[in-house]
Amino acid sequence: MKNDILRFVNFTIKTIVFYFLISFALILLILPIYYLMDMLGVLALINNILGVNGGIWKNFGNLPMVIATSVIGIILVITVLMVSVIVNVWIERKLSAKIQGRMGPTLVNLPFLLKAGSKNMWLGGLVQPIADVIKLIQKEIMIPQGSYPFLYILSPILAFTTVVVAFGMFPFSNNYILLGNLDVGLLFIFAVSSYMVLSLVLAAWASNNKYSLLGGLRTVAQMLSYEIPLLLSFLAVMVFTGSFKIVDIVSFQNDHFWLIFYSPLMFVIFLWSMVAENNRAPFDLPEAESELVAGFVTEYSSMTFALFYLAEYGYLFFNSAIIATIFLGGYSLIPHSILNLLSPLLQSIGIYGYIMAINDNFIWIILKAFVVVGLIMFFRWTYPRIRIDHLMDLAWKAFIPITLISMMVSAIDVLLFNKIPVLSWILFAFVVYLASKRNVKLSTKYRNIPKFT
């Protein structure tokens, strides 16, 4: 027993350290590109025309210029997306291998980093995702007989487009938003990302395949039900900030504190709803490999399949960035209120200036997003898939009532307690108590399950 615990702790610490090292390496990779763009003035150009004060639709007088800059913006977005997807795929392969006690991809290496063919457990197979992409491009696009060709081709394109648009609206820093800053920014992002359902339904129907259709039906049921707790939990948090604008939400967290400490319950529900929206395990019923061959992507091959894959991993990173923005302080490392409290101490050491210089930077949002990505990957490889009726029960019987109550509770916090989350924490404690009681009940009920030997 003691040995087991020691092994578990050792393993957990090792994987977490491994994960952080990868994240930092990624940032070091992106930084030169970013500063090159900044030096060439591309970022400033995009910013001036589309940037913080406008949004595309407020500058229609100068349409050709708007089109030119938005093309640059979209290319930039796709670059960021591709890099994040490639890195995420590699990280997921290595992480799952570590969790399952395997080695993962080891053979396809960068020649200057490792000798080709050397089986390194930590950095091996860095080029594996690129090899995968080349393999997928080489294959043939199959359009099955009896399918609806137009919808069949349209749906993967639609899936990828929604990710690009959602990425474009996302602020990586307080003055770099690629495709414009709306007053209802976060709502628009949720609206756009809900079109993933449409593309999956089109794919399921157009394939004209039983497995695809079953996957599509599950997709609609799951994603439509989880959209409700997602938006409601988000609203319960927005009662504190009073704005849908992402820049305002981050500045509220700078003035006070991170929103995860305002309503921790909503953080949990938002995270799980995001995982369910993203169709990842333990909620991967639409493409459950052991039940439906591959769900809605059964008939897809080559780049049409790769676009779905890109969209899925793009959303994985993007949703994590959204969670990091809403709950974990966004693009600033330490809230300014804490920095102001600590300023005499920091000034006496002499590092106050340095910290202020690097405190508001896009690096922190990427780092926080990668931490959340790691969390979601841990969910995927350590939890079993849950049943479809349990899934529906979780959304309609647990998440929606709790979020509705929590909206009222946070409104009372704002009105009576001057934005100090007293009742929110009481509700959190109550729900945790209820859940633990139910867990004990379940574990006693199923204690005497016969073991399969």
Place this chain on the structure above:
Amino acid sequence: MWSEVLYLVLLIGVLILSLVAIFNREVFNAAVSLVFAFILLSGIYLLLGSEFLAVIQLIIYAGAIAILILFAIMHTPAKIESLGQAKIFDYKPHYLPAFLLGIVVFSTLLGIGFLIIKEIGINVNNFKITLKDFANALFNLKDIGNYGGRFVLVFELAGILILASVIAAITVAKKE
């Protein structure tokens, strides 16, 4: 000038997609074109400067209602033979009053549209109104001078249109 071009393009797109939604024999394709008509409509709202309405259009109409329609269609058989065999126009005596009533409603809507265009011209900036102005124009009958109650008639006619479509849906769906 560019915004007018975009406005017209969006309008024509909505018109074509709605016509496809009405006349297409494949039920699923009709529903899909309805979804895209909703999306283009939200683009028009965005162009007229009401971002919130556009986002709500995207979430509620195109994101939820249209997807539910698709969900319902996915439970039906993929190809319904009787739909392919049905005649496009099969005259019956009670079609004549319905046709005349339709012409009355349609021409009234068209006439109001022409009146509005004659008054303010085709310029998107003139159409840009806030949500408050919008509510005034629809529901405020007290000051009919400025914006108040200007579009009440259009609103009521839209109500009649919805009623007609509900009755039509019941007629189509009932057992023969």
